[in-house]
Amino acid sequence: MNVHITHKQLELTDSITAYVKQRAEKLPKYWSRVTRADVDMEKRGGHTYWVEFIVHAEGHDPFVSHHKHDDLYACIDEAASRAERQLRDHHAKLTHH
Template sequence: MHITISAKHMELTQPIRDYIERKMSRLPHFFNRLQEIRVIIERVPHGYHVEVVSDVEHHQDFVTNSEHRDLYACVDVVSDRAVRQLHEWKDRIRGAKKHIGTRRRLD
């Protein structure tokens, strides 16, 4: 799995890059079909906007957004949302395969 981090209207420092990589590296633990994670950080007038695009095998990309004044808080929120989104998708896939139809007794 590959993590790509890009920034718009700001300079991406090494501590921020390390923090984002550490937070995003936990996503494959919840869903192992991740091929790539793209993190886009944008400086907006009222704070930061962070978008995470999770490229999942055999499915459309999952997109998660967050806006906050603090960049680290924004990364925390968006990573938690991405984990929840992937976890819900994984549960949905597992539930569909384990569905058992109702049986009727014929007398």
């Protein structure tokens, strides 16, 4: 799976990149048709971070989740958790219908 990370007004370190890729690479576990994840990170205002996951899957519109928080890693976790939930719910809807 491809993971594309963009950032704005924040320094992208190796540890942040590794953490985002680690969280994004878990997404195909919830639905096997996931092909790509675009992660947008931005520092807004003084100490607020904003993270958005856009998950692309075959035969479906992109799944979008975002979150803002004072801690960047907590923000990444919450946005990834929301994307996982969307994929899990969609897969359950398809298999139980």
